[in-house]
Amino acid sequence: MSEIEHLTRRCEREKRARKQAEALLEQKSLDLYKLNQELAQLAADLAEREGLMRSILEAVGDGIFGVDENGCTTFINPVGAKMLGWTPEEIIGCNHHQMVHHTKLDGSPYPAHECPIYSAFKDGKVNYEDGELFWRADGSSFPVEYVSTPLYKHGELKGAVITFSDIAERKSHEKEQNMLEIQLRHAQKLESIGQLAAGIAHEINTPTQFVSDNTRFLHESFEDLGQFIEACNHLLEAAGKAPVSAGQLGKVKELSEEIDLDYLLEEIPKAISQSQDGLKRISKIVRAMKEFSHPGTEEKTPIDINVAIQSTIDVSRNEWKYHANMVTDLDPDLPLVPCIPGEFNQVILNTIVNGAHAIADIAGDSPEEMGTITIRTCWEGDWAKVTISDTGTGIPESVRARIFDPFFTTKEVGKGTGQGLAIVYSAVVDKHSGRLDVESEIGKGTTFTIRLPLYSKTEGQQSG
Numbered sequence: 136m137s138e139i140e141h142l143t144r145r146c147e148r149e150k151r152a153r154k155q156a157e158a159l160l161e162q163k164s165l166d167l168y169k170l171n172q173e174l175a176q177l178a179a180d181l182a183e184r185e186g187l188m189r190s191i192l193e194a195v196g197d198g199i200f201g202v203d204e205n206g207c208t209t210f211i212n213p214v215g216a217k218m219l220g221w222t223p224e225e226i227i228g229c230n231h232h233q234m235v236h237h238t239k240l241d242g243s244p245y246p247a248h249e250c251p252i253y254s255a256f257k258d259g260k261v262n263y264e265d266g267e268l269f270w271r272a273d274g275s276s277f278p279v280e281y282v283s284t285p286l287y288k289h290g291e292l293k294g295a296v297i298t299f300s301d302i303a304e305r306k307s308h309e310k311e312q313n314m315l316e317i318q319l320r321h322a323q324k325l326e327s328i329g330q331l332a333a334g335i336a337h338e339i340n341t342p343t344q345f346v347s348d349n350t351r352f353l354h355e356s357f358e359d360l361g362q363f364i365e366a367c368n369h370l371l372e373a374a375g376k377a378p379v380s381a382g383q384l385g386k387v388k389e390l391s392e393e394i395d396l397d398y399l400l401e402e403i404p405k406a407i408s409q410s411q412d413g414l415k416r417i418s419k420i421v422r423a424m425k426e427f428s429h430p431g432t433e434e435k436t437p438i439d440i441n442v443a444i445q446s447t448i449d450v451s452r453n454e455w456k457y458h459a460n461m462v463t464d465l466d467p468d469l470p471l472v473p474c475i476p477g478e479f480n481q482v483i484l485n486t487i488v489n490g491a492h493a494i495a496d497i498a499g500d501s502p503e504e505m506g507t508i509t510i511r512t513c514w515e516g517d518w519a520k521v522t523i524s525d526t527g528t529g530i531p532e533s534v535r536a537r538i539f540d541p542f543f544t545t546k547e548v549g550k551g552t553g554q555g556l557a558i559v560y561s562a563v564v565d566k567h568s569g570r571l572d573v574e575s576e577i578g579k580g581t582t583f584t585i586r587l588p589l590y591s592k593t594e595g596q597q598s599g
Contacts, residue, residue: 200231202252202294206252210227218301259285264280267281280299283296345413346410346417353407420450443480444510454491459505469512472587483521485556494527506525507524521587522584526580529578538556559571570584570585
């Protein structure tokens with residue numbers, strides 16, 4: 136091959152290589168351009184997301200801030216800064232616990248190592264708190280609920296994000312609601328007392344009436360006996376001076392017949408016995424009223440629930456005696472039960488009255504047959520069990536789940552407030568940490584089962 140041919144081939148190879156290099160350079164330039172475009176789009180997207188996140192942080196109604204692993208504030212949204220009374224510049228970089236969360240709810244110091252917020256970046260667990268105190272820049276405080284969420288960076292815990300809200304208004308609303316519930320309970324209790332007052336007056340009036348009648352009879356009888364005794368004394372004086380004449384004896388006998396001495400001697404002991412029974416009945420009612428209405432305490436105290444139940448039965452007698460017979464089976468070995476006495480009495484009263492009304496609804500105005508209310512107590516494991524059964528109308532299954540709802544009633548307008556069973560549920564479940572169950576069958580009756588937590592057997596015996 137000549138030198139010219141060799142050079143020619145070499146030139147052709149170099150041309151092809153140059154073209155390949157130019158093509159590769161053009162492709163790389165195009166790839167670089169596309170990459171730059173993608174990076175530009177990614178930067179724009181990131182800027183947009185950052186703007187969106189900033190807008191969200193600024194628009195959200197709750198306070199949001201971040202802390203690092205040392206507890207220093209890394210960011211805070213405007214709402215949070217405003218709620219705390221600081222500017223973002225003043226609070227970022229400062230220790231959050233020292234500035235905002237340094238005391239407990241009761242105002243006592245909150246050591247930093249016990250701060251619940253810190254647990255998020257120490258244990259890596261989400262922590263929720265309700266009713267904690269946050270402090271403002273001006274030294275005032277406000278109740279908050281917050282969620283502390285762990286913040287990870289490259290798989291490592293680097294702090295936490297805390298979302299908080301001011302619950303002062305909610306707490307105020309809850310306080311108002313609690314006050315309203317207390318007022319409603321008091322109103323219902325007053326209504327119950329008002330209903331019982333007439334019945335108690337009637338229950339006391341009946342024995343009082345025959346005690347009064349017997350007292351009047353004894354007074355009149357004593358006057359008659361006084362005349363007879365005086366005549367006998369005159370006869371004794373005359374007999375001491377001279378023999379008694381038939382005429383003198385006849386006057387005494389005539390007086391005996393006039394006052395009907397045999398009748399008096401027979402009826403006076405009966406009148407005294409009846410009066411004693413009447414006074415015992417009055418004393419029992421008064422004692423029951425005292426037991427039922429005793430102000431006692433709003434704290435739980437060990438009581439004999441059998442005595443409380445019997446007192447409530449006596450006080451409410453006029454509510455059930457016209458339509459129902461009362462049957463009791465009270466376990467004499469039941470230990471003292473920790474109760475709020477007034478609340479427990481109200482539970483028994485409301486349930487008895489509810490059963491009496493259910494029986495009356497079946498019987499109507501002229502009952503041909505009395506219904507029955509049965510109350511039993513027993514010891515069941517760690518519970519004191521009270522069952523109150525009636526032979527009333529029963530509760531339809533369609534409304535059974537609602538009977539403990541406030542203001543719900545199946546009675547006609549004006550005949551029920553819908554508070555009776557709601558108070559029963561609140562007292563048993565909320566105030567005594569007990570259980571309340573109901574079983575009912577239309578036309579056959581209803582059974583309420585109340586379970587109240589007991590002391591241990593040993594504690595119960597010691598309390599007794």
